[in-house]
Amino acid sequence: xxxxxxxxxxxxxxxxxxxxxxxxxxxxxxxxxxxxxxxxxxxxxxxxxxxxxxxxxxxxxxxxxxxxxxxxxxxxxxxxxxxxxxxxxxxxxxx
Amino acid sequence: xxxxxxxxxxxxxxxxxxxxxxxxxxxxxxxxxxxxxxxxxxxxxxxxxxxxxxxxxxxxxxxxxxxxxxxxxxxxxxxxxxxxxxxxxxxxxxxxxxxxxxxxxxxxxxxxxxxxxxxxxxxxxxxxxxxxxxxxxxxxxxxxxxxxxxxxxxxxxxxxxxxxxxxxxxxxxxxxxxxxxxxxxxxxxxxxxxxxxxxxxxxxxxxxxxxxxxxxxxxxxxxxxxxxxxxxxxxxxxxxxxxxxxxxxxxxxxxxxxxxxxxxxxxxxxxxxxxxxxxxxxxxxxxxxxxxxxxxxxxxxxxxxxxxxxxxxxxxxxxxxxxxxxxxxxxxxxxxxxxxxxxxxxxxxxxxxxxxxxxxxxxxxxxxxxxxxxxxxxxxxxxxxxxxxxx
Numbered sequence: 505x506x507x508x509x510x511x512x513x514x515x516x517x518x519x520x521x522x523x524x525x526x527x528x529x530x531x532x533x534x535x536x537x538x539x540x541x542x543x544x545x546x547x548x549x550x551x552x553x554x555x556x557x558x559x560x561x562x563x564x565x566x567x568x569x570x571x572x573x574x575x576x577x578x579x580x581x582x583x584x585x586x587x588x589x590x591x592x593x594x595x596x597x598x599x
Numbered sequence: 600x601x602x603x604x605x606x607x608x609x610x611x612x613x614x615x616x617x618x619x620x621x622x623x624x625x626x627x628x629x630x631x632x633x634x635x636x637x638x639x640x641x642x643x644x645x646x647x648x649x650x651x652x653x654x655x656x657x658x659x660x661x662x663x664x665x666x667x668x669x670x671x672x673x674x675x676x677x678x679x680x681x682x683x684x685x686x687x688x689x690x691x692x693x694x695x696x697x698x699x700x701x702x703x704x705x706x707x708x709x710x711x712x713x714x715x716x717x718x719x720x721x722x723x724x725x726x727x728x729x730x731x732x733x734x735x736x737x738x739x740x741x742x743x744x745x746x747x748x749x750x751x752x753x754x755x756x757x758x759x760x761x762x763x764x765x766x767x768x769x770x771x772x773x774x775x776x777x778x779x780x781x782x783x784x785x786x787x788x789x790x791x792x793x794x795x796x797x798x799x800x801x802x803x804x805x806x807x808x809x810x811x812x813x814x815x816x817x818x819x820x821x822x823x824x825x826x827x828x829x830x831x832x833x834x835x836x837x838x839x840x841x842x843x844x845x846x847x848x849x850x851x852x853x854x855x856x857x858x859x860x861x862x863x864x865x866x867x868x869x870x871x872x873x874x875x876x877x878x879x880x881x882x883x884x885x886x887x888x889x890x891x892x893x894x895x896x897x898x899x900x901x902x903x904x905x906x907x908x909x910x911x912x913x914x915x916x917x918x919x920x921x922x923x924x925x926x927x928x929x930x931x932x933x934x935x936x937x938x939x940x941x942x943x944x945x946x947x948x949x950x951x952x953x954x955x956x957x958x959x960x961x962x963x964x965x966x967x968x969x970x971x972x973x974x975x976x977x978x979x980x981x982x983x984x985x986x987x988x989x990x
Contacts, residue, residue: 512768513765513766513767513768514765514766517929518929545929545932558790559786559787559788560786560788560789560790562785562786564847567846567847567848568847568848569849569850587847589770589834589836589847590790591742591763591785591786591789591790592763592764592770593739593740593742593745593763594651594740594763594764594765594803
């Protein structure tokens with residue numbers, strides 16, 4: 505099943521500047537696994553060394569946080585949009 | 600939702616004839632009206648930062664007639680601020696941001712009381728400053744202050760109107776632990792330093808903070824008046840290039856360390872340490888791996904064979920360069936074989952942050968004669984070649 509995964513600006517440097525990637529998978533975990541295989545540099549930004557998703561990266565299926573669904577086991581279907589939302593701190597005060 | 604300033608005696612507030620004229624377009628709307636306008640006059644808002652987000656927020660809150668606006672900032676106005684920080688003008692360069700902020704706010708609305716806090720916000724002063732305000736507007740640019748502002752607002756039961764920007768993307772929400780999730784429910788921990796690029800590396804589209812800061816002003820006024828549906832429990836995402844607004848649901852985390860059912864954080868902590876920032880200066884790395892602009896100048900003047908590696912982006916190279924070979928930082932892993940490890944290599948970027956990462960990468964893969972130019976091309980432009988463009 506092909507599902508769209510939205511890539512946020514800070515991580516586009518690791519996806520050849522693509523803002524979205526279409527991937528095959530039945531669960532969020534499968535999609536993220538494919539994503540980090542295709543774009544290996546992304547892995548350390550999404551996963552801690554112990555293989556869990558990092559605390560400052562949230563993943564949503566449509567507008568729901570997967571932590572309140574079934575984490576990486578959350579099923580996805582064709583019309584779903586998966587979003588990766590990292591924390592950003594910028595306020596433009598200092599550059 | 601109930602308005603916040605109901606706790607204050609808005610009924611005791613009077614509007615002068617001039618103020619009635621000034622706020623006429625608000626008074627016409629039943630959602631604001633005379634009562635709402637008095638509430639705004641009785642209310643107080645604290646802006647954390649008079650920068651990209653704080654600027655538009657301050658201008659609109661002042662125009663709307665918020666009675667007291669506090670501003671926390673310790674910075675001075677720099678050329679590079681003017682592209683987006685519309686509280687400050689060209690004539691303000693070199694002046695404290697608080698001075699130009701106060702003047703701009705008063706020029707828009709002389710009825711606003713402006714409170715200036717020229718301090719670096721930290722755990723020792725945050726609660727004392729925050730307690731005198733109804734709403735806190737977070738327009739900071741770093742993770743330690745974000746967590747500090749969040750925790751202080753949770754401890755004091757105050758709403759934290761949040762905005763954040765990066766390049767072309769922005770986020771906004773209202774974190775109000777008494778009624779919904781807080782910032783820690785969304786992100787329990789910050790990224791380690793260096794993993795996420797900062798605005799200084801990534802840049803920011805000047806109009807973007809105008810949009811997000813204005814959303815913050817709007818949400819602040821809704822919260823003060825108790826009207827509409829504020830962004831509590833929702834994260835607004837804005838993509839300027841697509842011109843797209845999206846919204847994600849936020850939930851209160853029962854295990855949240857500060858606003859959960861059994862909080863472990865009951866007072867403010869050391870936020871620099873929490874965010875993994877070592878005391879004193881952020882580590883630029885080992886002194887052996889660094890070179891100053893003066894040292895580099897001597898080497899080049901002495902005819903030494905130094906290979907200069909520029910790890911910025913091509914569009915930055917066009918603005919100014921030291922004649923180095925351009926390999927952007929993100930391309931370095933796949934182009935590392937273009938470098939000769941027997942050469943002495945000096946790596947530079949705009950300020951020394953990206954080149955620091957490049958030096959770490961190169962030493963990790965076995966390069967032994969590689970150094971980071973401290974302060975980058977900005978330091979070169981300041982200390983060695985004043986004709987060079989700095990950005």
